[in-house]
Amino acid sequence: MIFKKGRPIFYMLMLPILLAACTSEEKTEVADIEPGDYRPAYHYSPPQNWTNDPNGLVYLDGEYHLFYQYNPQGDTWGHMSWAHAVSPDLITWEELPLALAEYPNADSTETMIFSGSVVVDSLNTSGFFEPGFKKGMVAIYTSHVHKDGEGTDQHQSLAYSADKGRTWKYYDKNPVLDLGMKDFRDPSVFRYQGKWKMVVAKPKEYTVLIYESDNLKEWKRLSEFGKMGDMAKIWECPSLFEVPVEGSDTTRWVMMISSAAKDTDFTGMQYFVGNFDGKRFKADKQRGVRRVDYGKDFYAAIPYNNLPADQAKPIILGWASNWAYADKTPTSGYRGMFSLPRQLSLKLDSSGVYHLIQQPIVRKGISTKTLTMKAPDLKAGVILKMDGNSYHLNLTIELAEAENFRVKLFSNEKEASILAYDIATNQLTFDRTKSGNIAFHKKFPSVEIMKVPPVNGELKLDIYVDNSIVEIFANNGVAVLTDLVYPTKKKGEAIIGVN
Numbered sequence: 001m002i003f004k005k006g007r008p009i010f011y012m013l014m015l016p017i018l019l020a021a022c023t024s025e026e027k028t029e030v031a032d033i034e035p036g037d038y039r040p041a042y043h044y045s046p047p048q049n050w051t052n053d054p055n056g057l058v059y060l061d062g063e064y065h066l067f068y069q070y071n072p073q074g075d076t077w078g079h080m081s082w083a084h085a086v087s088p089d090l091i092t093w094e095e096l097p098l099a100l101a102e103y104p105n106a107d108s109t110e111t112m113i114f115s116g117s118v119v120v121d122s123l124n125t126s127g128f129f130e131p132g133f134k135k136g137m138v139a140i141y142t143s144h145v146h147k148d149g150e151g152t153d154q155h156q157s158l159a160y161s162a163d164k165g166r167t168w169k170y171y172d173k174n175p176v177l178d179l180g181m182k183d184f185r186d187p188s189v190f191r192y193q194g195k196w197k198m199v200v201a202k203p204k205e206y207t208v209l210i211y212e213s214d215n216l217k218e219w220k221r222l223s224e225f226g227k228m229g230d231m232a233k234i235w236e237c238p239s240l241f242e243v244p245v246e247g248s249d250t251t252r253w254v255m256m257i258s259s260a261a262k263d264t265d266f267t268g269m270q271y272f273v274g275n276f277d278g279k280r281f282k283a284d285k286q287r288g289v290r291r292v293d294y295g296k297d298f299y300a301a302i303p304y305n306n307l308p309a310d311q312a313k314p315i316i317l318g319w320a321s322n323w324a325y326a327d328k329t330p331t332s333g334y335r336g337m338f339s340l341p342r343q344l345s346l347k348l349d350s351s352g353v354y355h356l357i358q359q360p361i362v363r364k365g366i367s368t369k370t371l372t373m374k375a376p377d378l379k380a381g382v383i384l385k386m387d388g389n390s391y392h393l394n395l396t397i398e399l400a401e402a403e404n405f406r407v408k409l410f411s412n413e414k415e416a417s418i419l420a421y422d423i424a425t426n427q428l429t430f431d432r433t434k435s436g437n438i439a440f441h442k443k444f445p446s447v448e449i450m451k452v453p454p455v456n457g458e459l460k461l462d463i464y465v466d467n468s469i470v471e472i473f474a475n476n477g478v479a480v481l482t483d484l485v486y487p488t489k490k491k492g493e494a495i496i497g498v499n
């Protein structure tokens with residue numbers, strides 16, 4: 001149901017109108033948001049219950065697998081297990097039965113299945129499969145031991161599947177990597193130079209350890225990386241992967257880490273660009289912290305393993321929420337969702353710095369408006385009538401003589417989520433302090449800032465709006481911002497102008 005019967009609210013549009021699609025005389029019907037309306041239409045969200053990190057992203061035989069941190073028993077964090085979905089195209093997903101469940105131990109403790117990765121062991125290096133079987137999957141996850149919810153140990157363990165992830169067996173000699181630590185987690189394993197490599201975090205020491213193995217069971221420590229960049233909170237979910245440099249046939253390595261955000265009350269992600277020689281990752285010199293996403297709701301992203309050879313660009317997927325308030329978000333029946341999958345490349349700027357470029361993978365056919373606006377158009381303003389609250393705005397703003405401008409989403413008399421550009425400082429801000437249902441947590445109302453210098457006098461904005469999430473890709477993905485919003489009225493329009 002789109003409009004709640006019997007409660008139409010008519011609302012006069014205030015801005016002068018540019019597009020014929022809507023005149024200032026026209027009245028827009030709005031209705032209250034129903035509890036189910038926050039579920040996104042083109043982002044993946046679990047059918048029910050709680051989710052956080054994506055896990056074990058791997059491609060095999062025409063299927064992209066998405067395993068994810070999941071509580072089978074409720075819509076807040078707990079009983080962490082791996083849920084499972086598959087997709088032929090990263091766009092439509094089929095939900096499969098739970099893959100890895102929390103299990104009890106002999107000594108009255110329990111083991112939760114924390115984050116980790118999945119590899120395709122096509123050479124049967126692990127010996128888990130029939131000789132010659134090429135499609136065995138091995139999951140390398142953090143076994144989080146706890147007693148009545150209180151964590152005691154974290155180590156790395158294995159599970160394996162001979163039926164493309166549908167059923168799994170835990171390795172009977174787990175764990176395979178144990179430093180006797182309470183915090184030691186989130187292994188990301190990949191194949192390089194004929195060996196398995198693992199990056200895994202010591203969260204409280206801001207350190208990533210790099211290991212190597214022939215068989216996924218015995219691991220040799222190679223090196224460590226860390227104690228640089230953002231060290232305000234903890235380091236989790238590291239990943240290390242090769243990324244093509246645009247306009248060249250070279251690659252560089254990227255180390256991505258989930259850690260603190262700009263404001264240390266929140267979690268966010270940082271990255272380092274550098275070189276990996278098979279043993280050691282050496283980061284380029286960098287000024288300041290490099291942020292993967294400037295919003296509050298992008299975390300724990302990891303890359304896909306085993307992509308087809310013709311897909312040179314890594315693909316990542318992140319959890320769209322923030323530990324600061326994740327268990328309070330006002331959705332009903334489920335909690336948590338994932339970002340759009342993003343294809344990555346690097347771009348070298350004239351000062352010799354590499355920038356991460358992110359391009360979303362999105363369903364064709366979502367409602368899209370493409371618009372180029374110049375200074376007088378911005379001044380006149382425009383109201384774009386969208387088909388519902390799940391859409392894509394593709395804007396090119398020619399900045400010559402333009403004033404500061406704003407794009408208002410989900411706006412009505414009382415609320416709006418506002419994207420604003422400041423010409424003098426090149427700052428793009430996203431303000432959700434009046435975005436609607438914000439009272440569920442005191443940290444939720446926030447303003448995000450990212451710097452986006454124009455390119456050839458233009459600013460390009462790809463704004464993906466999907467009921468309760470806004471993902472903004474500026475200048476073809478050179479800067480990205482992801483935020484959740486919880487409007488209380490449905491409006492299906494975006495207002496662009498200088499006011």
Ligand code: FRU
Nearest residue numbers: 053069080114115236237300
């Ligand atoms: C990151 C994280 C991981 C951990 C998992 C537990 O969001 O804290 O470090 O493995 O979530 O659910």
